[in-house]
Amino acid sequence: MKDLKHCRVLVTPTSFGKHDPRLRAELEAAVGEVIYNPTDQPLSSDEVRALLPGCHGYIAGLDVIDRAALEAADALKVIARYGVGVDRIDLEAARARGIVVTNTPSANAASVAELTIGLMIALARSIPTADAATKAGQWPRFTGVALEGKTVGLIGFGSIGQQTARRLQGFDCHILTYDPAVAPEVARTHQVEWAPLEEVVAQADFLSLHLPLTPATRGMVNADFLARMKPGAFLINTARGELIDDDALVEALTSGRLRGAALDVFSREPPDPRHPLLKLPNVIVTPHAGAHTDAAMNAMGWGALRDCLAVLRGETPQHRVV
Numbered sequence: 001m002k003d004l005k006h007c008r009v010l011v012t013p014t015s016f017g018k019h020d021p022r023l024r025a026e027l028e029a030a031v032g033e034v035i036y037n038p039t040d041q042p043l044s045s046d047e048v049r050a051l052l053p054g055c056h057g058y059i060a061g062l063d064v065i066d067r068a069a070l071e072a073a074d075a076l077k078v079i080a081r082y083g084v085g086v087d088r089i090d091l092e093a094a095r096a097r098g099i100v101v102t103n104t105p106s107a108n109a110a111s112v113a114e115l116t117i118g119l120m121i122a123l124a125r126s127i128p129t130a131d132a133a134t135k136a137g138q139w140p141r142f143t144g145v146a147l148e149g150k151t152v153g154l155i156g157f158g159s160i161g162q163q164t165a166r167r168l169q170g171f172d173c174h175i176l177t178y179d180p181a182v183a184p185e186v187a188r189t190h191q192v193e194w195a196p197l198e199e200v201v202a203q204a205d206f207l208s209l210h211l212p213l214t215p216a217t218r219g220m221v222n223a224d225f226l227a228r229m230k231p232g233a234f235l236i237n238t239a240r241g242e243l244i245d246d247d248a249l250v251e252a253l254t255s256g257r258l259r260g261a262a263l264d265v266f267s268r269e270p271p272d273p274r275h276p277l278l279k280l281p282n283v284i285v286t287p288h289a290g291a292h293t294d295a296a297m298n299a300m301g302w303g304a305l306r307d308c309l310a311v312l313r314g315e316t317p318q319h320r321v322v
């Protein structure tokens with residue numbers, strides 16, 4: 001096996017190896033030097049740029065890896081994304097420099113699906129508000145919304161959309177999906193009905209986003225989209241914050257057009273604490289925690305490590321994006 005002792009690898013996900021110390025041990029044994037994220041957050045473009053010189057491999061979290069950052073990549077062979085989304089990587093700039101980009105599809109799908117369902121139920125039954133009120137000595141009577149008999153709309157039916165649908169089967173709800181790359185027959189094999197986007201948007205009592213951020217999907221959930229949603233519906237976003245026009249969502253939530261929203265992701269992370277969405281009682285927020293479970297961290301960690309080392313050894317990685 002090719003000796004990688006001349007290689008330096010940058011690792012930025014702070015959870016890498018947190019649940020399985022063998023990940024760090026195996027990487028450190030394989031290569032000459034490992035540099036870990038000096039902060040407790042994803043890195044900015046400037047921070048990536050400062051750390052990249054001399055690095056051959058890069059196991060990447062949610063850092064901004066734009067063209068300017070990649071200009072400092074003087075030895076880089078591979079960016080192994082620890083996760084699925086590659087929207088923060090300038091893929092064209094990576095391709096132009098001959099840098100292979102990999103990701104870990106499906107590794108976190110079950111965990112994100114579990115959080116999605118948790119958020120749906122938390123919204124439907126006002127769990128955070130009920131918890132706070134009960135602990136404060138009150139005994140309020142909330143009228144919740146049952147999932148049973150309702151329509152759940154999934155926009156995007158890839159790994160996470162499918163895992164969410166699978167877990168929803170036990171709730172006896174009707175599941176609709178829109179995904180341009182999925183045929184209606186395929187959706188049917190998952191006991192899910194495929195429908196055009198406008199129908200999913202108009203019919204869903206719970207509308208959940210599971211599509212990637214691309215130039216075509218950025219800002220897709222705008223005022224017009226929200227006006228076409230069923231009055232009193234809930235919106236759940238565990239995909240990417242930039243899919244939503246925040247001002248339009250605030251308006252839809254304050255006017256009562258939407259009953260509530262649950263957001264795991266934001267256009268800017270962490271969001272400004274004064275952000276109006278954080279002030280609304282009908283909004284539940286979590287800190288981009290969809291993939292933060294023991295199982296997802298291990299699967300993303302082993303997937304990213306395997307593909308990073310494969311490219312450094314001149315082998316074919318399992319999940320190449322570019």
Ligand code: NAD
Pocket residue numbers: 083084085086105106108109112155156157158159160161178179180181182210211212213216217238239240264265288289290291292
């Ligand atoms: P995936 O690639 O398996 O599935 C994405 C699906 O979206 C694909 O089937 C694709 O055809 C579909 N799609 C693309 N454009 C669409 C459009 N305009 N309308 C409807 N569908 C469209 O990805 P996945 O693993 O299911 O992840 C989905 C997204 O979730 C990722 O891109 C990522 O941004 C986000 N994510 C968030 C977390 C988190 O921690 N909250 C974790 C993992 C992934």
